[in-house]
Amino acid sequence: MPIKIDWLSSEEQRTYRLFSRMSRDLFNHFDCDLKRDVGIPRTYYEVLFVLGASPTDRMRMTAVAQGTRSAPSRVTHAIGKLEKLGLLTRHSNPKDKREFLVELTGKGASVLQAAAKCHAASVRAYLLDALSERQQDELRRISARVIQQIETQAVEDSHFADLGEE
Secondary structure (H helix, E strand, O other), rough: OOOOOOOOHHHHHHHHHHHHHHHHHHHHHHHHHHHHHHHOOHHHHHHHHHHHHHOOOOEEEEEEEEHHOOOOHHHHHHHHHHOOOOOOOEEEEOOEEEEEEEEEHHHHHHHHHHHHHHHHHHHHHHOOHHHHHHHHHHHHHHHHHHHHHHHHHHHHHHHHHHHHHH
């Protein structure tokens, strides 16, 4: 017999479960395609993408973590693996020895180009091609609204956390 839990209404559960499954399936397919076609997981592609989009040759590791929306420890692990693969280099920052700078190698730039092409094809095949222009507009609006809600809640949560530290 199922345990009664005060959770979401039936419609809210349906919305959440469909969104959750879609998100997991999309990211699993993106990941599998990148591993199969380029040899790197999506998380490594995201690090390369952030580095490739940087206006400078180098980025602080903390900036890479922010750009990928990942924990610094996770980015440190990914950067270590990418460095072993010869796709980027890591140097201590001459201005602050406690900090590291990372930059793409020539091989990393080539892998990034191949991965971007693969990822774009996956995004089109699994997401964009399934939606009309109007639905894509709706998805952009919904996504922006949810991001705004998350950021607002994060500010409120950090405000309350700060209050608790006094």
